[in-house]
Amino acid sequence: MTQRRYLQLDVFADRPGAGNPLAVVLDAQGLDDAAMQAIARWTRLPETTFVFPPSQPGASYRIRMFSPRREVPFAGHPSVGTACVVLEAGLAAPVDGRLVQEGVAGLLPLAVDGEGEARTIAVRTPRAR
Numbered sequence: 001m002t003q004r005r006y007l008q009l010d011v012f013a014d015r016p017g018a019g020n021p022l023a024v025v026l027d028a029q030g031l032d033d034a035a036m037q038a039i040a041r042w043t044r045l046p047e048t049t050f051v052f053p054p055s056q057p058g059a060s061y062r063i064r065m066f067s068p069r070r071e072v073p074f075a076g077h078p079s080v081g082t083a084c085v086v087l088e089a090g091l092a093a094p095v096d097g098r099l100v101q102e103g104v105a106g107l108l109p110l111a112v113d114g115e116g117e118a119r120t121i122a123v124r125t126p127r128a129r
Contacts, residue, residue, distance in 0.1 A: 040066035
């Protein structure tokens with residue numbers, strides 16, 4: 001069995017146990033849909049994200065997002081939380097204050113300001129389809 005880096009965090013929280021819980025699998029290469037869905041069920045959190053290298057020009061990284069029941073095209077706290085984890089892990093760096101997250105909803109720009117504890121990340125909700 002392949003070991004993978006996995007983090008659980010509280011997004012939009014000022015202390016552990018507050019905010020919105022999120023699981024992030026940092027190296028999801030090789031996981032199929034069934035495996036990602038099984039991991040999302042196992043975490044029992046509202047969403048679990050899986051990070052991949054980007055597949056589109058201009059993207060900083062690619063994610064897939066799952067609830068315990070199904071794949072989710074977009075949700076705000078998982079997008080922001082995953083961006084924070086990707087930055088802290090050194091998997092991507094902002095260019096001109098932006099990351100570009102590739103996902104089911106398309107290329108999603110995230111504004112990044114500051115560093116470390118003072119860092120803020122903002123995302124604009126994509127248009128509904």
